[in-house]
Amino acid sequence: MKRIDTEILVIGGGATGTGVAWDAALRGYRVVLVERRDLTHGTTGRYHGLLHSGGRYVVKDPVSATECIHENRILRKTHTHCIEDTGGFFVVTPEDEGDYPDKFVAGCAATGVPCNEISLKEAMRREPLLNPRISRVFEVPDGSADSFLATHATAQAARMAGAQLLNYHQVTGLIIEGGDGEKRVVGAHVRDVARGEDLEIRAQMTISATGAWANVVAHMAGISISVIPGKGTMVAMNHRVLNTVVNRCKMPADGDIIVPVHTVAVIGTTDERVADPENLRIEPWEVQLMLEEGEKLVPGISRARVVRAWAGVRPLYQEDYAGSSRDATRKFALLDHKERHNIDGFITITGGKWTTFRLMAEKTVDMATSYLGERKPCITATSSVPGVDQGPYWLGHRLHEIEEKKLQGQLVCECELVTRSMLENAVRQNPTITLDDLRRDVRLGMGPCQGGWCTYRAVGIVHEMTVSETGHPAESGTAEWDVAYMQSPARNVSSSASAGAPAIPDDERALFNPNLLLRDFLQERWKGVTPILWGQQLKQERLDELIYLSVMNVDHLPDRDLSSPVTEFYRYDTTPNGNLEAPE
Amino acid sequence: MHTESWQSVGPTLDECIKCNICASYCPVAAVTDLFPGPKFVGPQAQRFRENGQPHSPDHSVDYCSGCRVCNEVCPTGVRITEINTRARAELAEEHGIPLRNRMLGRNDVLAKLGSIVPGLANFGLHNGLSRTLADSVMGISKGAKLPRWANDTFAKWMKKTAEQRLKSDKKVVYYHGCSTMYYEPFIGKATVAVFEHHGYEVIVPEQGCCGLPLLNNAEFPEARKYHQRNLDWLTPYARQGYPIVGTSSSCTLTLKEEAPEMLDMHGPEAHELTMAVWDIFEWLRELQESGQLQTDFRPLPxxxxxxxxxxxxxxxxxxxxxxxxxxxxxxxxxxxxxxxxxxxxxxxxxxxxxxxxxxxxxxxxxxxxxxxxxxxxxxxxxxxxxxxxxxxxxxxxxxxxxxxxxxxxxxxxxxxxxx
Missing domain, CATH: 3.40.50 (Rossmann fold)
Structure with missing residues (x-):
């Protein structure tokens, strides 16, 4: 069995885990990160995309508010190209009576969140679709963030600092030494789920950054922690609708925010406690509630096209531990299992939100340092990830580059403007198992047709790459990840094969079965469309159905017994009627 | 482009199912690579445009000719041409409008100027040297046929022949447009003759350019003034129940729906005008259907x-x-x-x-x-x-x-x- 020795093992490839790997590697630790699926497959890739100003927390949770504005300013520098400076409004609708707006203003002042009341006229000039019955509007420095790109960029920065990141590597058990009172986590048994190989990773410190799954890992150490998965359902509108983040000026609740991110506007969210973080079933009432609440901010929005619904699971941490609290705030929970459970070599970081991932990572590595010994100081706040030279994200970025380089004829995904070279380079430069990985890389299939036109094209291209390339096989996991310019059409005008970039690793290539790629991605896209199947999206799906079922006969493709590490997850139905059985 | 309201043309992008039928019918995309096609520059690109961007992301939308074939074939009702026209207006706002386009947009002003001394205007414009100069300096294509000013405007002819014009209880309002006014008064004469042949008295009220050239050359604020002017002049007739009949299919379309839609002028006045405006043959067909169309045709072999x-x-x-x-x-x-x-x-x-x-x-x-x-x-x-x-x-x-x-x-x- 393959064995890796390291100082820090990070479990979880979301924002927090990659942040921890980045921070720890920059401080000079040897770091290995394992993620059981693709990076951001969990909660990070399923949130609404808000870069908090802190405004949402100024009344309810002032400490979080201060953290948010602090991190907001840092991330704009460290992850510039992943963030769009949309600005944010907190608006008082006719339903939001009472003294909350005044508390909000006072809270902003107390927590240091910049807040400026603007006239309704000015707000309507900037966002003509806003509810004209809004009485007050406060402007705050909210933004929107691409959590896929930001996490990939953080991961690359971590790799450049020496960390090793392994996705599609699932922890099957913690390696625990010592008996009662002397227990020590010394690493983990890990399964490479794509290739079906087992390996052992030995580490002096194991950090669980598994968010809503934190208890799953804790159980492996024989302990239980109070993390409850809280499911949040979101709906994405087919176009931006707004160009400013709009929040209700009231105590945070369901459906009180609309975030314009990339080409869509996301209405979020519900908050349902669920037993299983894998349970992402979307209930009809949730979709209805989002649209009804969205209507209060933007009248008419509920009749516009919804392109997709999805759910993410927040890690809700409930403190039941009576001892001294070293947890930085209620909002994120840093658990020292030595202190709490007398288990050495094991830390859990959970809770929190995307905006504060860097701070969470910093505090986590600070704690690890207290056991592993001092190294270099934390420098993530003043570093930057690869790609920041592109400047802040702006909506027209892709269209502009396509236009300037005349790449209109190169599009694979027409909705989201993904060129063939972008796709090919993403396959070569990132570990890729499914087309959904490419979706997270370059936004393949995320637009109106939800994969209707790009799925078969992408499958064909990936297949062509696997049969035609004879390039040098790269060792698993060691192919250079290069995500800095992954989303830029202009920086991917030619396929990088000619520029001496690595070919697809042989072992990865072996995983590409075109029929499987096709089925997986269609199922994955379908999953998010079923909860909103009416109106325009229903027409779209009817067309997509004609393409795949009637023209391509996808239901009867060969290789039906094949499955990928995520096939089962995609088949998990999102409708209330329960699980969809794999087709016989 | 900013979505002013859900009734505006922008949100119709939501109807797009990416079927590419418009792309395969577009006559412009079929002959040039400079235009990526209606779906690309329309509902697709529109998702990447917004208010207050550092700059307009794309400019190839300028090659849309505005012919509306895409709208015609779209199975789901995306207002593709209108989305494109608005995107062009955004570009214009950012980069300014070339003098040439300002001139082309104000065809009514040029036409009026030329009609003061039509002979001289025709001589000045319709000679090889002028056309070469206009081509090289202004970018006005030499090969395209420019109209000639008529010796008398349509209005002058109406005035001159006022005595002979039919008086009747049956009245129709004629919207002749700029071209009939200055270049082709004979179209107006033929029209008046046909109206009178059916026993209708022709009212030619004060009227201005419909604003379509301005819309197509991205001058929205000016086009808004033009449309408002026409509303002021024409709506009173609409209210009296007179049909407002036009011979230029583009002008009548602009009055009917293009102007209110593009300019977000959805007030009751605009609606009244929309309901009152007819294309002349649309109106004649109504006569035919009610058995009032004159059928004393001579053969035209x-x-x-x-x-x-x-x-x-x-x-x-x-x-x-x-x-x-x-x-x-x-x-x-x-x-x-x-x-x-x-x-x-x-x-x-x-x-x-x-x-x-x-x-x-x-x-x-x-x-x-x-x-x-x-x-x-x-x-x-x-x-x-x-x-x-x-x-x-x-x-x-x-x-x-x-x-x-x-x-x-x-x-x-x-x-x-x-x-």
Missing amino acids: MVLPYHSPCQYRAHRIGSPSLEIMSLIPELDIRESHARCCGGAGTYVYKKEKYQIAMDVGAELFDFVKEQGAEVTMTSCNSETCRWHIETGTDLPCRHPIEILAAAYGLYDLDTRDLV
Whole structure:
């Protein structure tokens, strides 16, 4: 069995885990990160995309508010190209009576969140679709963030600092030494789920950054922690609708925010406690509630096209531990299992939100340092990830580059403007198992047709790459990840094969079965469309159905017994009627 | 582009199912790579445009000719042309509007100026040197046919013949547009003759340019003024229940829906005007259906290729010109199914677009040629299309109302005058 020795093992490839790997590697630790699926497959890739100003927390949770504005300013520098400076409004609708707006203003002042009341006229000039019955509007420095790109960029920065990141590597058990009172986590048994190989990773410190799954890992150490998965359902509108983040000026609740991110506007969210973080079933009432609440901010929005619904699971941490609290705030929970459970070599970081991932990572590595010994100081706040030279994200970025380089004829995904070279380079430069990985890389299939036109094209291209390339096989996991310019059409005008970039690793290539790629991605896209199947999206799906079922006969493709590490997850139905059985 | 309201054209992008039917029908994308196609620059690119971006992300939308073939074939109702027109307006706001386009947009002003001394204006414009200069300095294509100023405007003729004009209880308001006013008063004469032949008194109220050239050249604020002016002048007639009938299919379309839709002028006034405006053949068809159409036609023994212009098809009223003309004995009408003549209003006058306009038109020009040597003229409802078809076919092109007036024995198709 393959064995890796390291100082820090990070479990979880979301924002927090990659942040921890980045921070720890920059401080000079040897770091290995394992993620059981693709990076951001969990909660990070399923949130609404808000870069908090802190405004949402100024009344309810002032400490979080201060953290948010602090991190907001840092991330704009460290992850510039992943963030769009949309600005944010907190608006008082006719339903939001009472003294909350005044508390909000006072809270902003107390927590240091910049807040400026603007006239309704000015707000309507900037966002003509806003509810004209809004009485007050406060402007705050909210933004929107691409959590896929930001996490990939953080991961690359971590790799450049020496960390090793392994996705599609699932922890099957913690390696625990010592008996009662002397227990020590010394690493983990890990399964490479794509290739079906087992390996052992030995580490002096194991950090669980598994968010809503934190208890799953804790159980492996024989302990239980109070993390409850809280499911949040979101709906994405087919176009931006707004160009400013709009929040209700009231105590945070369901459906009180609309975030314009990339080409869509996301209405979020519900908050349902669920037993299983894998349970992402979307209930009809949730979709209805989002649209009804969205209507209060933007009248008419509920009749516009919804392109997709999805759910993410927040890690809700409930403190039941009576001892001294070293947890930085209620909002994120840093658990020292030595202190709490007398288990050495094991830390859990959970809770929190995307905006504060860097701070969470910093505090986590600070704690690890207290056991592993001092190294270099934390420098993530003043570093930057690869790609920041592109400047802040702006909506027209892709269209502009396509236009300037005349790449209109190169599009694979027409909705989201993904060129063939972008796709090919993403396959070569990132570990890729499914087309959904490419979706997270370059936004393949995320637009109106939800994969209707790009799925078969992408499958064909990936297949062509696997049969035609004879390039040098790269060792698993060691192919250079290069995500800095992954989303830029202009920086991917030619396929990088000619520029001496690595070919697809042989072992990865072996995983590409075109029929499987096709089925997986269609199922994955379908999953998010079923909860909103009416109106325009229903027409779209009817067309997509004609393409795949009637023209391509996808239901009867060969290789039906094949499955990928995520096939089962995609088949998990999102409708209330329960699980969809794999087709016989 | 900013979405002002859900009723605006922008949100119709949500109807797009990416089927690419528009892309495969677009006559412009078919002949040039400079235009990536209606779906690309329309509903697709629109998702990447927003207010307050550092700069407009794309400019190839400028190659959209505005012909509306995409709207016509879209199975789901995306207002593609309108989305494009608005995107062009955004570009203009950012980069400014070239003098040439300002001139083309204000055809009404030029036309009026030229009509003061038409002889001199024609001499000044219609000579090789001027055209070469206009081409090289201004970018106004040398090959595109410019109209000639008429010696007398339509208004002057109306004034001159006021005594002879029919008085009747049955009244109709005539919206003649700029071209009839200054360049082709004979269209107006033929129209008045046909109205009077049916016993209608013709009211020609004060009126201005419909604003379409401004819309197509991205001058929205000015176009808004133009439309408001026409609302002020024309709505009182609409309120009295008079039909407002026009001969230029583009002008009537603009008054009916293009202006209110593009400019977000959805007030009750605009609606009243929309409901009152008719294309002349749409109106004549109503007469026919109620048995009031005069049928004292003389035979017109000839082969007549007829092109229904894009802007006419955009009225979504079927083909009333064709229906009425087909009542004329011995007239062998051959309907073109060409998508567009290529001219597209002021598009063909732009030097960089001239060849595209010619290439787009080839489908129609070839059709005309295929009808044989006996063809002596063609027919089309829109003036700029007629001029372009004349360039492309070397044959005269007549408005269907001229054909109809001739069939009633009121008009001479060669001299283009009343008989």
